[in-house]
């Protein structure tokens with residue numbers, strides 16, 4: 305989170321807004337201020353305030369500002385603190401109850417936005433989406449609803465980032481601008497709309513290699529869609545070297561499983577001591593549990609001896625097949641289907657079992673089916689076998705291990721949840 309960042313968190317009542325803000329700034333290193341706009345005018349409100357207070361740890365200082373939260377920013381203009389204003393709608397209701405009219409309140413909201421934006425600190429404002437329900441039956445409530453909608457729009461337009469909470473899940477509504485100091489325009493008319501873009505990234509970040517499956521069958525239409533997604537992968541010279549062998553015969557699966565068991569025993573011999581013990585404890589396939597297995601093969605002869613782009617790099621037919629596997633894996637994730645890749649197999653034995661011609665290469669043997677839930681992180685990471693390398697150590701500039709020059713990649717800040 306950069307300094308000067310402004311975040312608006314909106315959503316319905318009990319949608320998880322305050323909890324999201326707390327978790328989002330859990331590791332914030334500076335002073336943390338909670339700018340509370342609520343007044344404990346009755347017992348119910350006092351209990352709510354107390355509940356929120358209990359959710360925050362000692363690192364927070366609470367400042368109560370039911371009417372003029374901008375004062376805090378005016379009085380502390382320059383600081384590296386974090387301020388969370390919770391919440392905007394209560395502030396509006398306080399102003400209404402003090403007899404202010406809509407125009408004056410909208411002006412005050414402008415003033416608060418200006419105070420926040422000119423202050424050098426990270427600020428999160430919590431608000432409510434109050435306009436989605438039925439039309440309130442009295443004029444004051446309708447005025448409040450309309451005012452809240454207008455002020456939310458003011459803040460959303462001015463703030464760097466907007467998140468909408470729905471049933472405890474944070475949906476990005478407005479992405480923070482990518483910090484970039486160069487002269488390139490960041491406006492791209494070809495990009496997907498926000499939610500579609502999010503779907504693509506979700507498929508990428510929430511894809512997992514799965515080894516636990518439910519016996520429920522895979523719907524043939526779903527399988528058709530993910531195979532078609534695989535078939536739309538890029539391939540060298542557009543040679544589309546893949547074939548998909550869909551396996552549901554228990555006898556064939558049994559033979560592949562035997563193949564795995566033998567190969568796995570041999571693989572375990574490569575390790576010793578604790579590492580061997582850990583290896584032997586890992587579940588590395590779901591061949592029999594998954595209702596379907598798919599073997600994806602590469603036919604190097606698909607387009608004859610000369611293939612555009614492959615003549616210079618012969619392995620690119622295998623790379624292309626891998627692209628198809630990845631397409632299948634991601635689309636399966638979007639469909640809620642688990643995929644597990646098994647490479648601990650003797651290739652010749654597998655070819656014999658599946659009657660794959662001599663000149664073809666099995667690239668991937670996949671287990672596919674439904675699962676109870678997806679692992680939250682790579683199983684090998686969870687079991688302490690390996691962990692994700694820092695991306696920044698893997699990016700070079702202009703030559704092997706070259707440092708950045710004028711241009712430096714802005715790597716995304718890690719989302720709080722680890723994938």
Ligand SMILES: Cc1cc2nc3c(=O)[nH]c(=O)nc-3n(C[C@H](O)[C@H](O)[C@H](O)COP(=O)(O)O)c2cc1C
Nearest residue numbers: 511512513587588589645646647648681682683684
């Ligand atoms: C080419 C390839 C072969 C793999 N072979 C196996 C395997 O034999 N057994 C297994 O349990 N996982 C296998 N995996 C899955 C990896 O262990 C897994 O992708 C990695 O640990 C990262 O986890 P994630 O896919 O959940 O992000 C394979 C993955 C790839 C890409």
